[in-house]
Amino acid sequence: MVDTSGMSGHQIHGAGLEHVAEGRRKAGRLLMRAASALLIIVLLIHVLNLTGVIGFGFENWRPILFAYVLWSVALCVGQVFTRGELGYRALFVLPAVLFTVAMVIFPTLFGLYVGLTDWNLSSFDGRKFNGLDNFRTMFQDAFYWNALRNMVIFVLAVLIEYGIAFMLALLLSAQIRARKFFRVVFLLPFMLSPVAVSWMIGKSLLEFRFGPAATFARFLGWESPAFFGAPWIARISITVMDAWIFIPFVMILLLAGLQALPREVLEAAKVDGANAWQSFWRITFPLMLPVSLTAIILRIIFKLKLADIVINVTAGGPGGATDTVTSFIFREYRDRSNVGYGSLLAMFYLVLIIIVLTLLLSFARRRVERVT
Amino acid sequence: MTAQTANDTLSAARGTDMRRVRLQLLSVRVFIYSALIVWAFVALFPIYWTVTTSFKTAVDVTQGHLIPWVDFIPSWKGWRSLGLSPDTIFQTSTVRIEFLKRFANSTIVSVGASALAIVIGSLAAYGLSRFPYKFGPLRNKDISFFFVSQLILPPVVLALPFLVLYKGLALLDTRIGLTLLYTLMVLPIVIWIMRDQFMKIPIELEEAAMVDGATVWVAFLRIVMPLALPGMVAAFILALVLAWNEYFFAALLTSTNATTLPVMVASQTGSQGINWWSMAALSAASIAPLVLVGLFLERFIIQGLMTGAVK
């Protein structure tokens, strides 16, 4: 199942590839086979019972869940028995893989299937398989493509957020007083729930008439500070609110990266006469690239799911300028109960994101490797 | 030019240099502190606004009053509506009972999910950072990507399949069901953060231990874990916040027994406008435990993610 024979660069080498006794190996295989058989039998009984072939069985699918857990344990033990040290290594990653697969396999497959059906929850006939019809509808759906275009803009804003977060991380890693205070304070926005942010900030703080932000904007000379009145201003306001929540998240990851930088290198740069700016661009920034990559990828993924704030504050307006893919799917799926089509939109979005992220990651990794 | 004059000019230059450097240092200080203060204001003001709003009557909200006792008289309005103000705390209050029940559920579910994710996520991250795996055609970076790709699908779309799945497994409206779901949700983040962590820990430490005869697991538990423990705390906090604030799944998959706080926050608005004060009070009450956790564990976050600094 999990093969740990290939060896590479900075990973742990050859130790522990000793021979495993034949008896242990046999016992391990037996255990795994028995557990598999049990799982299959339990599954078979339930399926036969559900289809009415046999007259006995279980009330629900829970026994299958227990059988799966048992099988997982047996698999883990079996790996150790049959493959010794390699089995022990597999043991690290197996629980997470088995857990994730168990949790997502049904929802993903079911979601995929639903995506290929015509299923309006209000419909009397229930699901109807309709092949690629949803797919065709999608290509003519102006709302969806508009939302995708908006997403490109929103995602590009991640770079600015990253810049700000980096600056904050640099500030916090400088020699400052009250460091603990600033660190905790800078982390606070991440803790407020998006629903609360939409209302307490979007609909209260930024309110046109009484919001302190609007009052302040008037003070600065903006006569009618409608933060959500025109397309670009609305996009910026939404981005700012979302950034306010997530900059701390990026900041913490970067700050950690900064703290971990080897001091000698920075000091060596100083001795060489580099000024702060040069040492940042030549040393700090390149060394931070791997951490930055993780931070940006995670942030982009969160950004791609941007919805709560948009739904509550602008409902996608004005005229669709702030509509996001997730908020559009939200309307299609929840408000209009158009579950089949909504699922397909989400699946297509997933595929699109995976392709883009894969390209981005491989491109970025190559650059990172070259620089470091 | 004589050597003497050359020396003079040099020291003079050094003098101005010193002054310039000092001036530069000072201006850098000023810049750093003003930037810190500006951002602290940006981070704090909305939270200040939220907390003070829980003490405002409607008219104080709609007229944008800012400073208690100066331009508005604080009242317990928001807290009274939750049954948590001094004059209502000892009376029966359905809202308070509901709030406390949800608070307890939120705590159990988010702590449980984060802890579970830290355990299996750290193990996986360690494995991925140390050993080359082959899982069919998938290599390490593919496995990492498999985990992170679980984050991408909007929960709106996943909620209905989970409704069907959980109905089959009789996990609807159970805390355990919600815990498992949130574990799945935060696992990728834990794995990615912890993978970066483990990569920073020099491999020689374990190799030395293994030369002494320790197995990988002993080396992991004895040598690597203590170094990475603060990092786990950091990942735990990020996971905790995300699980604590989760809304969509909770709204669909819970009914009576496993209900959580975010749904109650959202309940403060509807077709009859909004109760600013009670939404503010609920938001403040539900951010408070996170702030406390942040205060106590903050040093772990920073130390945690800087384990690489152990040299």
Added chain:
Amino acid sequence: MRVSDYNRIVAMQQTRRDVLKGAAGAASVAALGASGALAGFAGSAAAQESLRVELLRIPGIGVGSPTDADWQKVGEMTLAPTMANVEEGEFQGVELTFLGLNNQNLHNFLFRGFLKPWEAYTGARIKWIDLAQADYNPRLQQAIATETVDFDIIEMGAPFEGDVTGKGLASEMPEWVMEQIDMDDYVDYLKAPVGTWDGKTYRISVDGDAHNFNYRTDVFADEGLAAAWAEEGGAGEWGVPRTWQQVQAATKFLDGKKLNGFDLHGYLDAPKPWGGFGFYFLASRATAYAKHPDDPAWLFDLDMTPRINNPAWVRAIQDIIDALPHQPADQLNADPGTTAFQQFLAGTGSMLAWWGDVGSNARTSDGSVIGDVVGFDILPGSDDVYNASTGQWDTLASGPNYAPNMAYIGWGIYVMARVDSDPVKHKAAWSAAAHLGGKDLSLWASAYPSGFQPYRNSHFNIDEWTAGGYDGDFIGNYLASQTNSYNHPNAAIEPRIPGIFQYYSVAEDELARIFAGEFGAQDGADRIAAAWDRITDQIGRERQVALYRASLGL
């Protein structure tokens, strides 16, 4: 009554607090009962009267918002009808699940209090599922579609009847319940056919809903503005607009004017989508144009052909496009919640269509901007009305055409069909529902913050309100706007077809683009019509047509 009304009324009372008058009123009512012509009934009638007056004194007008203890007391005092039909402890061991809203900690939280004495008496126990309003529709739809209906009683808006009763999921109301709750007392439009589904009764109404017209009395009585109006050649006298044509004219006139130093605005439109609910506000502008007295239909033809792109609706959309430039600068991002609670009540704008809520919880203090200068009426009419059968605009002999918009029809309590197989559970569920829909209990709910409005003829007895401590003039004006809407012969009643909110939601999406200027009224309306046809086809056209006709009582 909604919280905001209550608080505002209370605030107005405080300015002319006259407890004595209230007490005297109560005495006179009781005396009237005792000396009534029907001597035989005098005793019980007096008891009844005094119970209702006593109810209205819990906790008392001006004492502050009712608490849990008050809800329980109300539940206890109104338990008599239950006692008549149910033995003590009859439902021992029965457990019921109740799904409802937690809307600003009202709705389900009140029901808990009301039902506590009922639980104690009958021995049944109730489990509560509280939903946020935004989750209500999806949760209900997804539960139905995946067969995870895990509740026995549901608090539901009448527009969802298509989805629930249309699929046979609700339990039909037993005869004894109809008697217990005195259904004849409902206002006209909540009786059959709107009160029934396909000829059968399922709903226990606990609320009535209609949009009424709220206006600023100070603006429309201001002499300076009247002079300016005459000077600028405005038609007729300056006064409260009674037709949409006048509303438009007043809105254009008021733009840029000031009153007491505040910028004035006219009508407030809500162009931003609001989870489907925003569509009601276009409908309120359209019904006077689109609802012809000779035609029960106004939103769809009887074969479900959308009327949204007919001249009447397009005219209403165009009205909004024309009016928006004269409204506040941020209007494009205003949803109905904004227009009502952040604009109108805070002194911005002088006309608004809304549910009965628009009184102010914000305006109770000295900082009040609009104070008690709000007047109520039924929605404005129109000089001409579109006749869908001839394609002509008719001018009626009777004057302007009025057509109040019965938006949302109101909340009701329903029992799910899954209790039908168990007679004890069936009776228990219906008994609980009947208790919540009781005649006396509902009087209290319509007078105090509950989330519900008056919906019975007996709620419009102004003497009871004044006896309870209300000011007669104000409550009279308020109740008249409600009762005149409910009982209007040409009321526009929402079709209760499955998925009605899908139609609203998709319309909102297109309307948002129209208002942002992406395309014109007719073009956009055509798009809505096309989207509606797609939804009808997807849900199943034949069934939709049949259910639509059923909901109209045809």
